[in-house]
Amino acid sequence: MTEKLFTRPKSLLDVPTHYCPGCYHGIIHRLIAEIIDELHVQDYTIGIAPVGCSVLAYDYFNFDMFGAAHGRAPAVATGVKRVHPDALVFTYQGDGDLAAIGCAEIVHAAARAEKFTTIFINNAIYGMTGGQMAPTTLLSQRTNTSPYGRNSEACGHPIRMSEMLATLEGSIYLARVSVHDAIHMTKAKRCIRKAFELQLQGKGFSMIEVLATCPTNWGMRPLQAVEWLKSEMIPYYPLGIIKDSTEVK
Amino acid sequence: MPKPVFNTERCKGCGLCTSVCVRNLIFLSEQFNSKGYQPACCKDDTRCIGCLICARTCPDVVIEIHK
Numbered sequence: 035m036t037e038k039l040f041t042r043p044k045s046l047l048d049v050p051t052h053y054c055p056g057c058y059h060g061i062i063h064r065l066i067a068e069i070i071d072e073l074h075v076q077d078y079t080i081g082i083a084p085v086g087c088s089v090l091a092y093d094y095f096n097f098d099m100f101g102a103a104h105g106r107a108p109a110v111a112t113g114v115k116r117v118h119p120d121a122l123v124f125t126y127q128g129d130g131d132l133a134a135i136g137c138a139e140i141v142h143a144a145a146r147a148e149k150f151t152t153i154f155i156n157n158a159i160y161g162m163t164g165g166q167m168a169p170t171t172l173l174s175q176r177t178n179t180s181p182y183g184r185n186s187e188a189c190g191h192p193i194r195m196s197e198m199l200a201t202l203e204g205s206i207y208l209a210r211v212s213v214h215d216a217i218h219m220t221k222a223k224r225c226i227r228k229a230f231e232l233q234l235q236g237k238g239f240s241m242i243e244v245l246a247t248c249p250t251n252w253g254m255r256p257l258q259a260v261e262w263l264k265s266e267m268i269p270y271y272p273l274g275i276i277k278d279s280t281e282v283k
Numbered sequence: 284m285p286k287p288v289f290n291t292e293r294c295k296g297c298g299l300c301t302s303v304c305v306r307n308l309i310f311l312s313e314q315f316n317s318k319g320y321q322p323a324c325c326k327d328d329t330r331c332i333g334c335l336i337c338a339r340t341c342p343d344v345v346i347e348i349h350k
């Protein structure tokens with residue numbers, strides 16, 4: 035009989051996704067689903083999908099999902115977690131959703147030390163709306179609304195959300211990871227798993243920022259986009275544990 | 284022996300898996316699937332060492348590794 039050394043996790047439905055070729059959403063969805071299988075929490079996990087490319091995440095994950103208004107996933111997660119304190123609750127949000135329209139929601143959820151986890155997908159651009167500049171767009175990066183490249187004079191500097199949230203007492207575990215190769219994928223999975231475990235222990239707010247490619251809106255082939263992520267994004271958005279207040283004491 | 288098994292109809296031809304195989308076994312086919320993508324395939328699965336890296340890299344879970 036054939037033994038499967040690698041197959042789809044149970045928590046990820048066997049359906050095609052609408053994501054573009056080479057987009058990292060699929061990898062990140064799979065890592066989350068693998069962790070949920072490993073922790074045996076599929077029956078009491080509740081995910082909150084954002085508005086953005088991952089708005090349809092509820093069609094892909096095989097556990098309970100909510101849809102939230104644009105940027106409001108942390109507010110919905112607050113309600114869900116307070117009503118179901120034993121559930122594993124996470125929001126899955128892109129950078130347009132989290133760092134622009136939903137900036138107030140994420141800051142105050144972290145400040146209140148809400149006991150859920152946010153998976154923050156940072157690809158430095160608005161995806162679903164067609165490639166506009168986001169608060170996370172890099173300086174000089176060309177987008178549909180910054181055709182000559184982002185200019186700090188007019189548009190300010192890109193926001194490092196994880197570092198910003200690290201200044202709040204309510205956030206307990208913040209990490210920035212990438213999934214562009216097998217080693218980084220392993221590290222990313224370890225960080226997401228740790229955030230979920232801390233939540234299951236009843237600890238405060240945690241967020242894992244995952245750097246991701248958007249080949250379509252960056253105007254690149256998928257393999258070129260991987261190189262751009264490595265050479266341009268990682269230097270501005272350094273990888274690693276940004277804050278871990280569970281290690282002290 | 285381990286070998287990669289492709290769900291060709293789900294492949295989007297992104298090519299990410301072609302760049303990571305330690306044995307350089309994966310390439311994009313000349314054929315098209317029904318969605319119009321040129322799917323990834325393996326030129327000699329007897330040389331696969333079962334490292335799983337191609338399968339883990341695929342955003343669309345196209346690849347399973349069987350033994």
Ligand code: SF4
Pocket residue numbers: 286287303304305306307308309325330331332333334335336337338348
């Ligand atoms: S499992 Fe490893 S050796 Fe085998 S095809 Fe995939 S990447 Fe290549």
Ligand code: SF4
Pocket residue numbers: 056293294295296297298299300301322323340341342343344345346
């Ligand atoms: S990574 Fe997946 S979708 Fe992309 S070419 Fe390889 S098998 Fe196809």
